Amino acid sequence: MKFHLDDTELGSCVSCGLCLPHCPTFRVTGEELLSPRGRIAAIRAVHLDDEPVTDEFIDAMETCVQCRGCEPACPSGVPYGRLQESVRATLAEQHRITPRWQRAAYAVLPRHRLLLAGSTGLAFAQRLRMVPKRAGLPRLPLRRSRRLSATGTEAWLFTGCVMDAWLRDTHHSTAKVMDHLGVTFALPGKGGGCCGALHTHAGLTDAARVLAADVMASMPGSAPIVVNSAGCGAALKEYGHLLGTPAAEAFSARVHDVHEFVAERVHRLQPVRTMGTVIVQDPCHLRHVQKAHLAVRAVLAPVADLVELDDDGLCCGAGGAYSAMEPQLASDIRDRKLASISRAGGGLVASANPGCAMHLAAAGLTVRHPIDILAEAL
Secondary structure, three states, X not given: OOOOOOHHHHHOOOOOOOOHHHOHHHHHHOOHHHOHHHHHHHHHXXXXXXXXXXXXXXXXXXXXXXXXXXXHHOOOOOOHHHHHHHHHHHHHHOOOOOOHHHHHHHHHXXXXXXXXXXXXXXXXXXXXXXXXXXXXXXXOOOOOOOOOOOOOOOEEEEOOOHHHHHOHHHHHHHHHHHHHHOOOEXXXXXXXXXXOHHHHHOOOHHHHHHHHHHHHHHOOOOOOEEEOOHHHHHHHHOHHHHHOOHHHHHHHHOEEEHHHHHHOOHHHOOOOOOOOEEXXXXXXXXXXXXXXXXXXXXXXXXXXXXXXXXXXXOOOOOOOOHHHHOHHHHHHHHHHHHHHHHHOOOOOEEEOOHHHHHHHHOOOOOEEOHHXXXXXXX
């Protein structure tokens, strides 16, 4: 089988093994095949040597969290995330991965009214104890705060799908912070409801490209685009690669993680209270993909005493839909994160991605978005 990938990128791995300590699945299993090096070797065997696509091969690909923690550690600069996405796209085309029910669920994400209704129904099902604990969901809201209202045109505020359905209060916190910064914002127009990140991770690349084009059309012009979900921000910043057009490159250049945006203007804020001790947990797509994790510290430092974890940014196991698709591995990976948080003294945890926040909250932690913490201090 031939995958839609760059042979030069595939050949850039020299099998040095420096990625191994940064791979969450290798750390919990110790299996070579469940490491970046092992997975690349398996991809080479299929792509270059015509080895068959076995169940073992598919399992190795599907159990990758796609945290991309291996990329900063790689001295050869292997674009592991692109290789994974290319392999998954080919496997999904052949319906070897991403079953029909999963595709149907992802098709709901850009249909915002349907998503909101479905989320409310899921919250009711939780109250009736009809949602199994292995789904890894925290307690979902039965009601949501009011919808945001645009305040001007100086920036766009991307609201997304799951973030707006389950964590809308963080959008209101973001609006409050932007108001204190003196920056007005507009909201995406029609088609701006889903960034396509989960589709890309699942190998549904064609669907992701359609969503990317819709999102670009929903926020025209040259104003900066502020994103308060680490996973969404990473996806928007990679539209240039996904679509391969100058327009997509220009769009991606306008995207700012909310912490990047606020950190550049944090001197304008006048907090009125301190929020005590806060443990900072870095979402993988903020730290490894966007490389914007230090901005979280800059934003929280004026209002909290920050505590760092000792695990060098190792993944928490959320991985978008990973915690639902691979509950046992996700739980094993999370246990390592929980141990690190315990060593840090426990307490309030700040996490800038909805998947991470919900995955950790499902284990009983108190988790808040950094912007929620900042907004409360203003």
